[in-house]
Amino acid sequence: MDDATTPICKDKVTVGLDLGDKYTHICVLDSDGEVCEESRLRTTPMALRRRFAPMPRARMVLEAGAHSPWISRLLKECDHEVYVANPRKLRLIYQNDSKSDRVDAQYLARIGRLDPALLAPFQHRQADTQTDLALIRSRDVLVRSRARLINHVRGAVKSQGGRLSTCSSATFAAKALPDLPAQLEPALAPLLEVIATLDEQIRSYDRRIEELAKERYPETALLRQVAGVGALTALTYVLTLEDPARFPDPRAVGSYLGLRPRRADSGDLSPQLHITKAGDEMLRRLLVSSAHYILGPFGPDTDLRRWGLALAERGGSRGKRLALVAVARKLSVLLLRLWATGEVYEPLRNSAGHGGSLPCSA
Secondary structure (H helix, E strand, O other): OOOOOOOOOOOOOOOEEEEEOOEEEEEEEEEOOOOOEEEEEOOOOOHHHHHHOOOOOOOOEEEOOOHHHHHHHHHHHHOOOOEOOOOHHHHHHOOOOOHHHHHHHHHHHHHHHHHHHHHHEEOOHHHOOOOOOOHHHHHHHHHHHHHHHHHHHHHHHHOOOOOOOOOHHHHHHHHHHHHHHHHEEEEHHHHHHHHHHHHHHHHHHHHHHHHHHHHHHOOHHHHOOOOOOOOOHHHHHHHHHHOOHHHHOOOHHHOOOOEEEOOOOOEEEEEOOOOOOOHHHHHHHHHHHHHHHHHHHOOOOOOOHHHHHHHHOOOOOHHOOOHHHHHHHHHHHHHHHHHHHHHOOOOOOOOOOOOOOHHOOO
């Protein structure tokens, strides 16, 4: 049952919170590591604020999830020390043979009391940043839905011995309709109407993203100096990172976005592994898409392009794929440097003989 009373523990305590859609399970440890309370309360702002606002300052430990952004902000407003644990790092919880919400809350409290660094904690975004980022993520959902529908239509036509002409996703609905086999029109024509509606909605999102970037985030103009980086990528980058000063070493942003290869060095063995894919998946995908343009036939001549093409030639059969990831990683560093310094981008700075080129210093 719900418990809105404050814990009776003395001195500074550690509180583990296992967040659920309906209830949050709580485990309170005293300064000696003894459990002085286990309870639960409803996962609502009113219940959480009523419980933790009058409580003396404590260390709060919760796992990242759907509710953790607003709950972490609420707990900070109540003047508590808040740690949001990275679930990818807490295998101890997921591999526990006696897993339950109550046990998870106790594990979080004990790990947080022992050493918060073991939680690999991170800070959630500000509320307004999260709201603006929701606009971009909504667009991404529509784009992915459109891609699945297009693939379904192409596959259905191909299974009947037909073939639809190659075209962009934005023009697919109009160009595919005349080429549909007659026997498939009842099944596929309604899907083309849905795709056309999605096209209109995606264009509407694009206009809103362009306006948002210009009006509220003028720093995105610094990032858009690089060919292949448009309003969508620039705004996603700014909203995801929030503050360029959070990375004293600009090269660390590549690891933050999961573009660094994994490491498994042991003895004399040092195998070449895939990238970690940590961090924001959507931004990583957008950076790789920008890398495609930079290395593609329409990409302008730049130091970054030259470096990537040279890497692709040396990489053998996997050269192109490796070059795309490497260029995306260097691009992430370049964008951070441009944002932090406000410099004018010089595409061929290395080739002109200047030192300390932005693109190739990553």
